[in-house]
Amino acid sequence: xIRMTQSPASLSASLGETVNIECLASEDIYSDxxxxxxxxxxxxxxxxxxxxxxxxxxxxRFSGSGSGTQYSLKINSLQSEDVATYFCQQYNNYPLTxxxxxxxEIK
Amino acid sequence: xxxxxxSGPGLVQPSQTLSLTCTVSGFSLTSYNVHWVRQxxxxxxxxxGVIWTGGSTDYNSALKSRLSISRDTSKSxxxxxxxxxxxxxIATYYCARGVPPDVMDAWGQGASVTVSS
Numbered sequence: 750x751i752r753m754t755q756s757p758a759s760l761s762a763s764l765g766e767t768v769n770i771e772c773l774a775s776e777d778i779y780s781d782x783x784x785x786x787x788x789x790x791x792x793x794x795x796x797x798x799x800x801x802x803x804x805x806x807x808x809x810r811f812s813g814s815g816s817g818t819q820y821s822l823k824i825n826s827l828q829s830e831d832v833a834t835y836f837c838q839q840y841n842n843y844p845l846t847x848x849x850x851x852x853x854e855i856k
Numbered sequence: 857x858x859x860x861x862x863s864g865p866g867l868v869q870p871s872q873t874l875s876l877t878c879t880v881s882g883f884s885l886t887s888y889n890v891h892w893v894r895q896x897x898x899x900x901x902x903x904x905g906v907i908w909t910g911g912s913t914d915y916n917s918a919l920k921s922r923l924s925i926s927r928d929t930s931k932s933x934x935x936x937x938x939x940x941x942x943x944x945x946i947a948t949y950y951c952a953r954g955v956p957p958d959v960m961d962a963w964g965q966g967a968s969v970t971v972s973s
Binding site: 750781783785792793794795798799804836838840843844845846847848849850 | 891899900901902903914916917918950952957958959960961963964965966
């Protein structure tokens, strides 16, 4: 199975700041990577797929990048509604696997 | 409007079988795949399995011996059955619609399952 290692596990930032979340795959996943946002008490929601393609309806302050084994999610101009846990997911190979999550809070 | 809703008993006795139903609306099970994903409280996401548009299935090898996914397209329902439940199976269970390129673009609200006698 492909192991996905996310960092940091938690993050505190101020409104308006830019934050980055990293995801490292145990092998090359050829940009077959998605990012999900899970707000407290809610189901996950798809943000980004193919490492850098924004899902319809997702604000443009979210962006993804990376290749090979290293990927990142960037959130510009942090808003209060961005408080959530973020997960990466690889779909290069089955079983589908997720990172352990990054909990984002507002300072 | 795409919707998925999980239903089933919230409490299962140890060693018994979990049965959950995912009722979908706004799309056809013959056009979209449906995945099952679970999440222990406060923890990460674990992919369990998928039923493809053609009705075939794939399972996480860690659960394969205990897990079965099926569907009734006429009722727009997908079923999950997992036997020999233990406390490690305590989690919220989600069904989610699968879209190319193998991501999940709509999720149910989740069904919380506890294992206890």
